[in-house]
Amino acid sequence: MTRRGKFVVNKMGNATIHFNRSTAQSLPTPQQHCQNISSPHQPTVCRRVASPPTLTLTQKLEFVLTLINRLLIGFITIYLCWMSLRLDRKDIPWHAVLCTLGFLCLMSEGLMAYYRGNVWTQVCQRQEKARLHWVLQLCGSIIGLIGIVIKMCLEEVHFHTRHGILGLATMIILLISLLSGLGSLYATELKSRLQPRVNKALHNIIGLMTFTLAMLSMYYSFETKLFNDYSLDAAAYMDFRHLLEITTVIIFVLSTYGPLWCLFHSRL
Numbered sequence: 001m002t003r004r005g006k007f008v009v010n011k012m013g014n015a016t017i018h019f020n021r022s023t024a025q026s027l028p029t030p031q032q033h034c035q036n037i038s039s040p041h042q043p044t045v046c047r048r049v050a051s052p053p054t055l056t057l058t059q060k061l062e063f064v065l066t067l068i069n070r071l072l073i074g075f076i077t078i079y080l081c082w083m084s085l086r087l088d089r090k091d092i093p094w095h096a097v098l099c100t101l102g103f104l105c106l107m108s109e110g111l112m113a114y115y116r117g118n119v120w121t122q123v124c125q126r127q128e129k130a131r132l133h134w135v136l137q138l139c140g141s142i143i144g145l146i147g148i149v150i151k152m153c154l155e156e157v158h159f160h161t162r163h164g165i166l167g168l169a170t171m172i173i174l175l176i177s178l179l180s181g182l183g184s185l186y187a188t189e190l191k192s193r194l195q196p197r198v199n200k201a202l203h204n205i206i207g208l209m210t211f212t213l214a215m216l217s218m219y220y221s222f223e224t225k226l227f228n229d230y231s232l233d234a235a236a237y238m239d240f241r242h243l244l245e246i247t248t249v250i251i252f253v254l255s256t257y258g259p260l261w262c263l264f265h266s267r268l
């Protein structure tokens, strides 16, 4: 019997080909998964008995929480984009659109790339998760930074509100975070100068700080004049504003759970 790719070819007797979903390392041992499905004189045919993956209660809960997180991110992103893009072209607040897309949508998705509760990255290897993480973070950062720069060009007085100051802090630490990300990507090459574990833990901490500041700035964006002017009845009723604020807090908690778990379980 020879193995070609993922197919097990039986050359003895009548040639039969069985599709085997396992890789070379995980080929079942005869004792485990072999069944003699013919008479004793005929060749033994190995067939892998496909067992459904068993998920623990915690894993199921993590999948559900990630799904809820994505729904909440979608809710805020779609609402703020709709609120902004329905205006006349010259009035569109691109700052709100780009910062929401970059910091809320792409950055939180990038944070969840390594998370074991993330259904989309379940099939990915560690390297693929790393690539997805940095691509999402880089795109989110660029889009968010363009949004901030647009606002800075439009405003006459700068960084005079809670939202603006937190946004400025986000921008500064984001640049440090991108550098630390580059260091983390080349952790092996830099191991003579900095232990890879320390390097990655540092990147984790700086990345979490960036996301925390971005979400705080997002939280306070719902008290800006722009939001009050263009959002549904925001000036008259506080309910919807509170709903968006609470949603932002939940998104923050659900997105940072994975990286925090990694941080506390990595032995420095």
Ligand code: HEM
Pocket (backbone or CB within 6 Å): 080, 095, 096, 097, 099, 100, 103, 104, 148, 151, 152, 153, 155, 157, 158, 159, 160, 161, 162, 163, 164, 165, 166, 167, 168, 170, 171, 214, 215, 217, 218, 221, 222, 224, 225, 226, 227
């Ligand atoms: C995480 C996302 C966000 C970040 C990091 C951010 C960042 C900033 C920064 C740095 C400024 C100061 C610009 C300056 O003074 O020159 C600013 C101003 C402003 N942003 Fe945002 N922003 C975000 C999301 C939003 C959203 C979603 C809205 C609208 C709903 C918004 C509305 C405003 C307004 C109206 C100003 C000018 C008044 C003020 O400084 O409060 N921002 N933002």
